[in-house]
Amino acid sequence: MTPSSLDDAPAPIDHPALTRTVSAAPMPGGLRAMLAEDAPEPFDSPDHIFELMWGGLRSMAYVHDGIVQIRARNGRDLTPYFPELIAIPDSVGATDAILDGEIIAVDAQGQPAFDLLRPRLEAMADAGRGIRGAFSDLPVEFKIKRIAGQIMYQTFDVLWLDGRSLVDRPLWQRKNRLHDVVKPGPDFAAVDFVDDEGVGFFDAVLERKLEGVVAKKKASLYTPGQQSKNWLQIRALHSGDFVIGGYTIGGARRRGEPFSQLLLGGYAEGRFEYVGAVSGGLSDREAKSLIARLEPLHADESPFHDTPLIPRLIYWTRPEAVCHVRFSEWSRDGHLRFPIFSALRPDLAASDCQIDA
Numbered sequence: 001m002t003p004s005s006l007d008d009a010p011a012p013i014d015h016p017a018l019t020r021t022v023s024a025a026p027m028p029g030g031l032r033a034m035l036a037e038d039a040p041e042p043f044d045s046p047d048h049i050f051e052l053m054w055g056g057l058r059s060m061a062y063v064h065d066g067i068v069q070i071r072a073r074n075g076r077d078l079t080p081y082f083p084e085l086i087a088i089p090d091s092v093g094a095t096d097a098i099l100d101g102e103i104i105a106v107d108a109q110g111q112p113a114f115d116l117l118r119p120r121l122e123a124m125a126d127a128g129r130g131i132r133g134a135f136s137d138l139p140v141e142f143k144i145k146r147i148a149g150q151i152m153y154q155t156f157d158v159l160w161l162d163g164r165s166l167v168d169r170p171l172w173q174r175k176n177r178l179h180d181v182v183k184p185g186p187d188f189a190a191v192d193f194v195d196d197e198g199v200g201f202f203d204a205v206l207e208r209k210l211e212g213v214v215a216k217k218k219a220s221l222y223t224p225g226q227q228s229k230n231w232l233q234i235r236a237l238h239s240g241d242f243v244i245g246g247y248t249i250g251g252a253r254r255r256g257e258p259f260s261q262l263l264l265g266g267y268a269e270g271r272f273e274y275v276g277a278v279s280g281g282l283s284d285r286e287a288k289s290l291i292a293r294l295e296p297l298h299a300d301e302s303p304f305h306d307t308p309l310i311p312r313l314i315y316w317t318r319p320e321a322v323c324h325v326r327f328s329e330w331s332r333d334g335h336l337r338f339p340i341f342s343a344l345r346p347d348l349a350a351s352d353c354q355i356d357a
Helices: 114-127 171-181 198-207 284-297
Strands: 035-038 048-053 057-064 067-072 096-106 150-161 188-190 212-217 227-235 239-249 261-268 271-278 313-317 322-326 340-344
Touching: 048 198, 048 227, 057 150, 096 114, 114 284, 114 340, 150 171, 198 212, 239 271, 239 284, 261 322, 284 313
Parallel strands: 035 227, 150 188
Antiparallel strands: 048 212, 057 067, 057 096, 096 150, 212 227, 239 261, 239 313, 239 322, 261 271, 322 340
């Protein structure tokens, strides 16, 4: 099975929103990402395309006059932490563009590996919220610290092009424009996709132990900041982003660890719901660093809608710190089974962590 194109879709029309024109409209500075809903199983459909779920950092790349700024879902400027990506404008055949995509790290076997992003995310968390500035302002020890892999930006949508918004155009037209204007390179490329055959594509993803598949309706418009059934994600591996609502002291923990478990939650219909506790995945050094970040968030009361009954000393925290967790599955009572801490997510706001009620 090879990546496809939308050659079988209707030919691109000569529409003013799809051609370079002079426009008084300035490029918007704060588009929010369109989000996918979950689907329980893969499917075939002539109305959909199927893309790889990268499991990286969802972000928007704003290209203007040869300069790029990459922003996280919470609006934070990620550009200083990924200097490998500053040459993106050289591969975009437009003066102004807004691209939707993901920052990923690729290991020596060519596999996406979220854990390789951890040093960058730790540097972001250490720098505090709302940091702006150049990569040269970062600590020297971070400048020389290289991950054992390659950083890439994979773009799967174009939302603005040379003075015109494309969010009101169907996906197949946006895809054609994206592949027209993006010249692939070693650190930047337009995402390939498969037409129609979602089941076979999912089987290939499952065999390679990749994150999953996203199914997108070819006729769908881009709805910024909204979760839509027009995009469906089918997970092969389980991972997610959750908010830390406290941590426990005591119980079975290794010597020297400053806590035994992180208490995690997510938002469902406006309520902050408890989803389980994670203890694995952190070195002693990382655990101590994490507690130093959580101590300023200490709270007198539980932030959870239904306070979990845990027979240990608990330090509650304001639900602000977000972390990425891998886990085996959801239990029947809505808790994570065998969760493993992966990394902090300073690029996300707590409100981004939505779960099913």
